[in-house]
Amino acid sequence: MSGSNTILRAGKTWKFGDNINTDLMLPGPYLTRSPEEQMRAVFMSNRPGWVDEVQHGDAIVGGFNYGMGSSRPAARSLRNCGVGFLLAETINGLFFRNAVNFGFLALECPGVSQAFEEGDTAELSVDDWTARNPRTGKTLKVTPVPDTLLSLMRGGGILPVLESEGLIAKHA
């Protein structure tokens, strides 16, 4: 990915607050359901109806400790909802791992929750690691991640890699 001029544009940002936990994105009773059913349950208790409003390529703006909680594959549900990327003040380490695993672009961007209002568009560059709000013209620094992790987040995550190496079976 490095070297290319890569700017991702989000049509719309959705703002969520601090300490958004995994159980809000993937409620316990849905843990044993299919990924499609899990996707329908995202934010059902704190923002019912959101899954019907979010559009492909939208972005989430989060606060501190985004994704706190369990190891459940909440990042997969956000990807399946069509969310293009997530920017948060800080991201929980376990949620970040699952973002890498499931091919969901989630990056830390200090100041992001102040710089964006819900509905703003957003431009993210993973070449110079900045996030820009076109409405205000304000540009923020995004905390870089190593190329290896970025490639997985922007690709299909870790499972296709393990498949291609003959370590796990291809998805039925």
Next chain:
Amino acid sequence: MGMGMTEKILARASGVDQVKPGDIAVVNVETAVLMDMTFLPESWRQILKVHDPKKVVIVFDHLVPAPTIQAATAHETGRAFAAQFGIERLHDVGPEQGICHAVVADRGYALPGTVLANGDSHTCAAGAFNCAARGVGGPDMLHAVTKGTTWFRVGETIRYDLTGKLQPGVSAKDIFLTIAGKWGAHVNQNVEYGGPGMATLSINARRTLATMGTELSSEFNIFEPDDTLLAYMRQRNPGAAIHPTMPDADARYADRRTIDLNTIEPLVALPDAVVNQSVGISEVAGRKIDQAFIGSCANGTLDDLAVAAKVVRGRKVAKGTRFIVTPGTQATYVAALKAGYIEALMDAGAVVTPATCGACWGGHMGTLGPNETCITASTRNFKGRMGDASAKIYMASPATVAASALAGHIASAAEFFQGDVA
């Protein structure tokens, strides 16, 4: 500049001299633990190659005994996987089964100075054994099992120096609630424990504190190795290759904090979140409860059952209150039975369940209904965690939970420990 315990263990496991905050460490996984949720039909991906079957442990815990056909199918998949690759450490439903972190503790599987990975978030429980352990995702476990490695983003370290000794009736859960209330979340930071007061904490108490580190949103939670730990390892896993790891004298910490154990008081976390929610019992005493629960990887130890039994022995659980107790492993259950704790609990009116993650994650064996109130000695009190989203979950120590079960409302356990010597 020197390294803390986490950095030293990660450096050793990745074959380099040094790691520092911000690095990505690609490490050899000494112990890879798979729990039953891994094998659910909806998430299981057939593994075609295992890096080293001797490094793999399989534990059925969230869904035991199988409450659904889906769970039974997952267990069957796990058994077949173990058989196919000759994985001997399979903890199936039966006497060797329990909550994965508690089984790891009972068996001495977490080797000091090494890396342990597990797809359950409370894996930092094994930090009590001077082991760099943390929860990872399901796909990370596929990677660890097939390739023998995983990666960690190295964080800053917060060092806690423990001094003094806990008062009677005060427990490791109260130390945790003190940290969570005073310092809040430790996002992307390692937590390390040491200091002269650490020796006064039993291995089980350290397990409670390390397990709850997940709720601080920290990366690793590692205790220094001491004589108590080394004796435990010799007894539970004799001959295992261990690498007890102390921090360097000039280790770099983002902050260093002292906790005087003498001053810790019993606390309760208010519903819906764990950190920044701690209050004194007097603030919430008298609030009616429908259920009291003691269990989980955090509070299903023999020490926890002993305290609960001490509080309720010869007394009765309040009418209209359900008191549910879940030992961490079947082995702990048997030990508690032989010590008379189970009889004391059941005579008082408690329901003692088989070892399972059960009620803690709202799975089964004590799920909460709409608008119910529970006080729990387990891992989490997130909104909706133990059942319906309208249920209120207070979190406290096993002593406070047991005292509350007797009262039918949130209550202090202080009276049951009067005259005890610290």
